[in-house]
Amino acid sequence: MSTTRLHRALSSDHQPAPPSALSAVLTLGWRAILKIKHVPFQLFDVMVFPIMMTVLFTYLFGGALAGSSADYLQFLLPGIVVQTVMFLTVYTGVGLNTDIQRGLFDRFRSLPIWQPAPIVGALMGDLMRYSLAALVVVVVGLVLGFRPGAGVPGVLLAVALMLVFASAVSWIWIIVGFLVRTPESVMTTSFLLLFPLTFVSNIFVDPATMPGWLQTVVALNPVTHLTTASRGLMHGGVAAGDVAWVLVASVLVTAVFAPLAMRMYYRER
Amino acid sequence: MTLAIETRGLEKRFGDTAAVSGIDLGVERGAVFGLLGPNGAGKTTTIRMLATLLRPTGGSARVLGHDVVKEAARVRAKVSLTGQFASVDEDLTGRENLVLVARLLGFGWGAARVRARELLEAFELSEAGGRQVRTFSGGMRRRLDIAASLVSRPQLLFLDEPTTGLDPRSRNQVWDFVRAIAAEGTTVLLTTQYLEEADRLADRLAVIDQGRVIAEGTSRQLKASVGGRALHVRVADPEQRDRAWALLAHLLGDELHPGTEPDTLFARVTREERVPDALAALTSNGIAVREFALAQPSLDDVFFALTGHGADDETSEEVA
Numbered sequence: 001m002s003t004t005r006l007h008r009a010l011s012s013d014h015q016p017a018p019p020s021a022l023s024a025v026l027t028l029g030w031r032a033i034l035k036i037k038h039v040p041f042q043l044f045d046v047m048v049f050p051i052m053m054t055v056l057f058t059y060l061f062g063g064a065l066a067g068s069s070a071d072y073l074q075f076l077l078p079g080i081v082v083q084t085v086m087f088l089t090v091y092t093g094v095g096l097n098t099d100i101q102r103g104l105f106d107r108f109r110s111l112p113i114w115q116p117a118p119i120v121g122a123l124m125g126d127l128m129r130y131s132l133a134a135l136v137v138v139v140v141g142l143v144l145g146f147r148p149g150a151g152v153p154g155v156l157l158a159v160a161l162m163l164v165f166a167s168a169v170s171w172i173w174i175i176v177g178f179l180v181r182t183p184e185s186v187m188t189t190s191f192l193l194l195f196p197l198t199f200v201s202n203i204f205v206d207p208a209t210m211p212g213w214l215q216t217v218v219a220l221n222p223v224t225h226l227t228t229a230s231r232g233l234m235h236g237g238v239a240a241g242d243v244a245w246v247l248v249a250s251v252l253v254t255a256v257f258a259p260l261a262m263r264m265y266y267r268e269r
Numbered sequence: 270m271t272l273a274i275e276t277r278g279l280e281k282r283f284g285d286t287a288a289v290s291g292i293d294l295g296v297e298r299g300a301v302f303g304l305l306g307p308n309g310a311g312k313t314t315t316i317r318m319l320a321t322l323l324r325p326t327g328g329s330a331r332v333l334g335h336d337v338v339k340e341a342a343r344v345r346a347k348v349s350l351t352g353q354f355a356s357v358d359e360d361l362t363g364r365e366n367l368v369l370v371a372r373l374l375g376f377g378w379g380a381a382r383v384r385a386r387e388l389l390e391a392f393e394l395s396e397a398g399g400r401q402v403r404t405f406s407g408g409m410r411r412r413l414d415i416a417a418s419l420v421s422r423p424q425l426l427f428l429d430e431p432t433t434g435l436d437p438r439s440r441n442q443v444w445d446f447v448r449a450i451a452a453e454g455t456t457v458l459l460t461t462q463y464l465e466e467a468d469r470l471a472d473r474l475a476v477i478d479q480g481r482v483i484a485e486g487t488s489r490q491l492k493a494s495v496g497g498r499a500l501h502v503r504v505a506d507p508e509q510r511d512r513a514w515a516l517l518a519h520l521l522g523d524e525l526h527p528g529t530e531p532d533t534l535f536a537r538v539t540r541e542e543r544v545p546d547a548l549a550a551l552t553s554n555g556i557a558v559r560e561f562a563l564a565q566p567s568l569d570d571v572f573f574a575l576t577g578h579g580a581d582d583e584t585s586e587e588v589a
């Protein structure tokens with residue numbers, strides 16, 4: 001080994017002051033973006049499924065459900081974007097769990113940083129991931145013939161609403177990430193909840209033809225409100241009630257689960 | 270000057286399991302201190318409490334003069350931990366990992382990049398620095414992990430099993446790095462299951478088993494506590510081993526054991542003064558001797574003498 005280099009590296013006395021909370025969060029957000037760059041597959045493998053569904057549903061059932069595939073696509077696509085983003089939220093928990101298992105969290109926690117920074121930074125990176133995924137699905141939709149009546153601003157507002165709801169839901173998966181042993185079980189547990197949440201909703205069909213009890217369930221599902229709100233925002237004819245409903249639900253979910261997650265984070269110690 | 274580490278009755282329970290049950294340690298500043306123990310002894314738990322990652326359930330610990338519970342942040346600012354499993358981000362490159370840690374220590378972007386390059390060079394990772402860590406070998410990963418712990422100069426470095434799973438060459442390399450780090454004045458607390466490693470690196474060591482310190486001292490003191498040096502004999506012709514066996518047993522008055530190979534013998538010598546005559550007797554009886562060595566007992570022997578079971582025996586506490 002080169003002793004002079006080693007000596008120089010080891011005797012360096014540069015000891016800066018600890019970073020501010022914002023700087024720590026931004027650095028950890030940078031890490032999340034690097035991960036998207038190095039492992040883009042992680043972003044795309046969850047998107048294959050929604051895109052496949054879009055194509056299949058549009059051309060297989062579109063005609064039967066809405067008269068024509070083109071009309072059905074206008075109905076379906078906003079919901080598919082919602083579904084994609086919802087599926088991606090699982091990766092917040094998976095990533096956290098992986099970091100804990102790999103001992104990375106130990107390293108972060110032994111650094112003199114604002115302690116919640118690793119979680120907040122990861123969430124920031126996740127928002128980036130959600131936006132990217134939403135963009136890809138919308139572009140696929142446009143190629144297939146999706147024509148949002150409210151144009152770019154409408155689509156952006158809808159995606160913004162989805163991000164708000166998604167970051168609230170992410171806190172639930174963060175808790176799952178703390179509780180279970182492996183990243184795989186975070187995935188299984190979370191999808192067990194996400195599948196009914198996204199399918200028992202109005203993403204694919206208008207609930208009017210469903211049995212009464214199911215209509216009640218669908219109406220209570222926050223994903224239904226998010227989908228209605230997104231449709232409204234994308235096509236014009238805003239469903240203000242649904243937007244408000246989603247915002248309130250997001251605040252409630254965050255208010256309950258974020259403090260719980262932070263408690264677990266500190267308790268680990 | 271206060272001690273680098275001072276613990277009193279340090280304890281950690283996980284529900285019904287007592288992982289650490291009352292550990293008293295005193296580690297001098299600037300020393301390399303070894304915590305030696307088998308799987309499940311409580312090494313990692315002890316180190317994590319000292320590094321403020323786990324809250325003790327009993328007793329107290331001061332690290333560099335600060336209480337690990339009440340002044341956790343001050344402890345964190347002065348120590349670094351290299352955990353048992355390389356705590357680096359597999360998806361990032363080696364360089365990005367070091368920049369990340371430097372940024373989280375408060376380095377500006379430019380300074381962080383300079384520091385990363387310096388450390389990659391020092392730890393012989395310059396060439397691999399641009400590759401994702403998932404492509405690194407175990408030894409490279411370990412080196413990167415240690416480098417990440419040295420981005421800012423810690424006063425105390427915790428190394429949890431730094432060489433477990435490494436091949437002999439990588440292990441030697443890590444040992445060299447640990448010596449160099451200690452030579453710069455950093456106190457090092459390392460845990461290991463390897464008796465040889467503790468012997469080679471540590472000025473003082475504590476043997477822990479089932480959450481308790483069962484012996485403490487320099488490795489020389491610990492070996493002396495076993496009593497009796499080990500005699501290893503290798504005869505030129507395996508056919509003659511039995512004759513040598515009988516002769517030595519008679520002359521030394523100690524029990525002899527066959528070694529692992531057909532031409533070796535082993536004895537714990539209680540009367541060393543008889544050894545020269547025994548060697549002479551072998552030659553005069555026409556038994557050619559290829560090796561005849563009186564060695565210090567190994568730490569393995571120490572462990573056996575202390576616990577009644579070998580260091581690598583399966584214990585009931587053993588957890589995968």
Ligand SMILES: Nc1ncnc2c1ncn2[C@@H]1O[C@H](COP(=O)(O)OP(=O)(O)OP(=O)(O)O)[C@@H](O)[C@H]1O
Pocket residue numbers: 283286287288289306307308309310311312313314315353462586588
């Ligand atoms: N989070 C935990 N929950 C429950 N028990 C635990 C936990 N962490 C450690 N233990 C138990 O505490 C005991 C000591 O574990 P520890 O990891 O400190 O041992 P170790 O000496 O580091 O072992 P190894 O050489 O295998 O790393 C073991 O019996 C282990 O099962």
Ligand SMILES: [Mg+2]
Pocket residue numbers: 312313314353429430
């Ligand atoms: Mg351990």
